[in-house]
Amino acid sequence: MSTVLILEQALNGLQFGVMLFMMSAGLTLVFGVMGLINLAHGSLYMIGAFAAAVVATWTGSFMLGLIASLAAAAAMGALIELVVIRRLYDRDHLDQVLATFALILILSEGTRYTFGSLPLYLNTPGWLSGVFDFGGGLVYPKYRLAIIFVGLIIAAGLFLLIAKTRLGIRIRAGESDREMIAALGVDISKLYTIIFALGASLAGLAGAMVGVLESVEVGMGEPVLILAFVVIVIGGIGSIKGALIGSLLVGMTDTMGRVLLPPLFSQFMPPVDAVPVASALASMSIYILMAIVLIVRPAGLFGGAK
Amino acid sequence: MSRETLINIALAAILLAVPIWAHFADEPFIITLSTKVAILALAGVGLNLALGLGGLVSFGHAAYFGIGGYAMGILASHAQDYTPFMEWPFVIEGTNQMPIIWLVAVVMSGLAALAIGALSLRTSGIFFIMITLAFGQMFYYFAISWTAYGGEDGVSIYVRNEFPGLNTLDAIQFFALAFTALMLALIFSSRIAKSRFGLALTAARQAEQRVETVGIKPFQLRLTVFVISGMITGLAGALMADLNRFVSPVMLSWQTSGEIMIFVILGGVARLFGPVAGAAMFILMEHILGGFSEFWHGWLGLVLLLIVLFARGGLIGVLAGKEKADG
Numbered sequence: 001m002s003t004v005l006i007l008e009q010a011l012n013g014l015q016f017g018v019m020l021f022m023m024s025a026g027l028t029l030v031f032g033v034m035g036l037i038n039l040a041h042g043s044l045y046m047i048g049a050f051a052a053a054v055v056a057t058w059t060g061s062f063m064l065g066l067i068a069s070l071a072a073a074a075a076m077g078a079l080i081e082l083v084v085i086r087r088l089y090d091r092d093h094l095d096q097v098l099a100t101f102a103l104i105l106i107l108s109e110g111t112r113y114t115f116g117s118l119p120l121y122l123n124t125p126g127w128l129s130g131v132f133d134f135g136g137g138l139v140y141p142k143y144r145l146a147i148i149f150v151g152l153i154i155a156a157g158l159f160l161l162i163a164k165t166r167l168g169i170r171i172r173a174g175e176s177d178r179e180m181i182a183a184l185g186v187d188i189s190k191l192y193t194i195i196f197a198l199g200a201s202l203a204g205l206a207g208a209m210v211g212v213l214e215s216v217e218v219g220m221g222e223p224v225l226i227l228a229f230v231v232i233v234i235g236g237i238g239s240i241k242g243a244l245i246g247s248l249l250v251g252m253t254d255t256m257g258r259v260l261l262p263p264l265f266s267q268f269m270p271p272v273d274a275v276p277v278a279s280a281l282a283s284m285s286i287y288i289l290m291a292i293v294l295i296v297r298p299a300g301l302f303g304g305a306k
Numbered sequence: 307m308s309r310e311t312l313i314n315i316a317l318a319a320i321l322l323a324v325p326i327w328a329h330f331a332d333e334p335f336i337i338t339l340s341t342k343v344a345i346l347a348l349a350g351v352g353l354n355l356a357l358g359l360g361g362l363v364s365f366g367h368a369a370y371f372g373i374g375g376y377a378m379g380i381l382a383s384h385a386q387d388y389t390p391f392m393e394w395p396f397v398i399e400g401t402n403q404m405p406i407i408w409l410v411a412v413v414m415s416g417l418a419a420l421a422i423g424a425l426s427l428r429t430s431g432i433f434f435i436m437i438t439l440a441f442g443q444m445f446y447y448f449a450i451s452w453t454a455y456g457g458e459d460g461v462s463i464y465v466r467n468e469f470p471g472l473n474t475l476d477a478i479q480f481f482a483l484a485f486t487a488l489m490l491a492l493i494f495s496s497r498i499a500k501s502r503f504g505l506a507l508t509a510a511r512q513a514e515q516r517v518e519t520v521g522i523k524p525f526q527l528r529l530t531v532f533v534i535s536g537m538i539t540g541l542a543g544a545l546m547a548d549l550n551r552f553v554s555p556v557m558l559s560w561q562t563s564g565e566i567m568i569f570v571i572l573g574g575v576a577r578l579f580g581p582v583a584g585a586a587m588f589i590l591m592e593h594i595l596g597g598f599s600e601f602w603h604g605w606l607g608l609v610l611l612l613i614v615l616f617a618r619g620g621l622i623g624v625l626a627g628k629e630k631a632d633g
Contacts, residue, residue: 037432087615093432094363095614098571101564102610109604226443226560233436280451287440287447291425294437298429 004137009259010252015144017251018151022206024228024235024243025158026199032238033174034089034192039100040080041203041228042221043107048073048204049211049220050111053120062125066208073204074197076107081196086189104222112218119215122208147209154202155244162240171195175238230290236303245301250286257282310626314579321582322485329478337477338549339593343586344484345545350569350581351491352538357567358576359499360531361511362427365435366442367566369422370415370536372449372558374543377411379461379553386463404469404483408544415540416533418445423532427525442563449555460554467548474548484545488582491538496578498534507531539566572613574620583621 027041051072056065080103088096124143131139162168170191173181182188207221214220231250235242261282265274293301321340328336349371356362384391384400391398401407426437455461465475472479498504510517510524517524547553556562565588573584591609595602617624 031432037435084611084615093435094357094571094575095618097363097365097435097564098568099611099614101568102607102614105603105607106611109601109607113601113604222561226439229436230440233433233440237432276451276453280448283447283451284444287444290440291437291444294429294433295425298433300433 005259007138008140009255011140011144011148013252013255014248015148015151015251016255017248018148018155019206019210020224020227020231020251021151021155021244021247022202022209023224024231024247025154025240026196026202027228028232028235028238028240028243029171029195030199031232033171033178033195036085036088037093037096037100038085039097039225040103040107041199042223042225043104043111044073044077044200044203044221045207045224046111046216046218046221047076047107047207048201049122049207049216050115050120051204052208052211053122053216054115056122057120062122062128065122066205069204069208070201073207074201077200077204078193078197081193085196086192089192108218115218117218119217120211121215122211124212143212150205150209154205158240167194227286230286233300234290234293236300239300239302242300242302249289253289254282254286257285261285308626310577310579310622313622313625317579317582317586318489321586325478325481334477337481339589341477341481341484341549342546343582343589344481344488345542345549346566346569346585346588347582348484348488348491348545349539349542349566350573350585351488351495352535352540352542353566354535354570354576354581355495355498355538356532356535357570358580359495359504359507359511360528360535362528362532362535363435364438364532364535365560365563365567366422366438366440367536367539368558368560368562369442369445370419370539371543371546371562371566372445372553372555373415373418374411374540374545375547375553375557376449376455376461376543377414377540378407378467378544378547379463380455381407381410382463382467383455383461386465402465402467404467404474404544404548407467407548408541411540411544412537415543416537418540419533419536420529423529423536427528427532439560439563442558442560446555446558446560449558456554458555460552460556463548463551466551480549484549487541487545491541492578492582495538498531499578503527503530568610572610572620574622577620577622577626580620580622587621 023041023045026044027038030036030038030041048069052065052069055068056062059065084099084103088099091099128143128146130142132142132145133139160168162171170181170186173186174188174191174195178188206224210224227250231246232243233246234249235244235246258279261278262275265278269277297303321344325337325340328334328340349367352370353364353367356364356367380391381400382402385402386400389400391400422438422441426434426441429437449455450458466480468474469483472483474480474483499508506517506522507527510522510527514524543557546557569581569584569588571584572587573580573582577583588606591606592602595605599605613620
């Protein structure tokens with residue numbers, strides 16, 4: 001297998017990883033600060049993709065579509081936080097899982113009612129179509145490079161936000177002692193709504209960006225949601241750093257597993273048997289990774305003592 | 307007799323009476339629906355042991371449901387094609403006898419639950435929820451890529467399997483089998499809840515440290531109940547596959563885990579008949595809401611949300627009051 005192919009797949013893994021990071025950042029913040037398991041995070045991803053597809057088709061501008069995805073997902077996030085989610089903060093995990101599962105059903109069917117069952121498509125904007133030539137035979141689609149770029153900027157931005165701004169201080173304070181910061185006069189319920197909407201908007205943006213690569217349809221969010229959970233559990237719940245490392249690990253493991261395992265198994269098995277076995281193992285690989293991490297470190301790689 | 311016991315008897319009587327009426331009124335579809343309720347309730351009874359009694363929020367019970375289903379699919383498809391399941395080191399033939407299939411389903415799902423439980427019970431809280439989900443997904447993806455048994459398309463069986471002395475193709479007789487299995491599982495789980503084992507498990511859920519100080523190991527109790535729970539759900543999976551004469555990776559998907567959990571919570575967690583009430587309500591809603599709107603899942607979500615937010619304790623909790631609501 002050539003180096004160029006491996007590099008290309010590594011870029012694919014990186015692109016998948018940063019997309020997962022955009023999805024899992026909100027999830028891990030919401031869990032870390034509010035202690036809430038939000039299964040409906042995948043629906044916000046879907047809403048972002050639909051908003052982008054509709055606005056981009058309507059105005060002809062991809063950038064307006066992206067802005068719409070941020071706005072729509074943030075607005076829907078704030079709405080469900082105000083109406084439903086805030087009633088769940090002091091409930092146990094079981095109630096949270098069930099109520100947010102119910103939200104998935106409502107949001108998915110609502111989207112299907114509004115936009116119909118047929119998938120929508122988002123086109124690659126002209127200035128991002130085509131490939132970028134790294135030289136040495138390595139070419140890579142510009143659009144996927146753009147996803148990597150945006151993802152890394154968002155990661156850097158989030159670290160700055162958490163480390164340097166007043167909002168970030170409050171988020172960290174909320175994570176370590178929620179009663180205390182309420183007693184110090186911070187409007188905790190407003191803070192919760194802001195965090196939830198922020199996480200939602202990142203999920204929406206991820207949905208919109210991936211919507212170009214895949215079709216925009218109802219149910220697109222749930223597979224990504226499960227992966228995002230795998231990420232935050234591997235990384236340690238509540239940790240942005242953990243989410244970033246976890247995303248890249250999961251993205252790389254999944255992509256590389258699919259590329260490397262079939263030829264590896266063909267070395268010592270007849271190809272007819274090797275391909276199904278290897279592809280089964282490749283699609284199970286990230287769950288195996290997660291199980292191993294949890295068995296060795298039950299609170300995840302960067303999980304605190306919580 | 308408490309109000310909850312009366313409600314339980316009434317629920318069992320209704321579940322028995324409806325298909326008998328349908329049998330004489332010649333409404334086979336209603337018998338099939340009732341059979342589905344009984345089987346799904348059985349899967350819920352299994353989960354309820356882990357969830358209600360053990361306090362173990364397993365988000366991966368589809369694994370056992372699916373293993374039960376595949377036990378039926380694999381054995382019956384070999385019997386149907388007259389090919390052995392394996393020839394080396396010894397020959398294992400397929401079979402179309404339900405008792406053997408059930409035994410295999412229960413043993414295999416029990417073994418899976420033993421392995422998954424032994425690893426997962428090292429964690430707790432959200433990590434337990436997520437690791438059980440992860441194991442469920444592993445089985446799901448394994449089944450999808452297991453082309454020998456249909457991969458994504460699953461396995462179809464042309465004729466329902468046989469049970470000695472019964473004609474299982476007759477809808478009411480198959481219902482009787484499912485109903486009996488459900489009742490036995492309910493009696494079994496009420497005995498467990500009242501046994502020393504069940505009491506210790508309840509204590510471990512409510513005050514883990516105290517239980518440890520008196521010398522009981524919560525891990526072993528939890529692992530035991532987790533295995534029993536998986537076995538019952540596995541049996542339900544084998545019955546479900548036989549009802550549909552079809553098994554596919556959908557039975558192993560995380561949505562299936564979510565649905566089994568919904569039956570338990572709709573009906574009332576830790577209530578003996580909670581899963582029966584929950585499964586009945588789910589199937590009823592599917593047919594009433596499905597009748598007037600193709601978007602019935604959305605309405606289901608709304609009902610579910612309202613129950614979680616405002617009717618804690620589920621259906622049985624609403625009907626029977628809070629007398630047994632503990633923990």
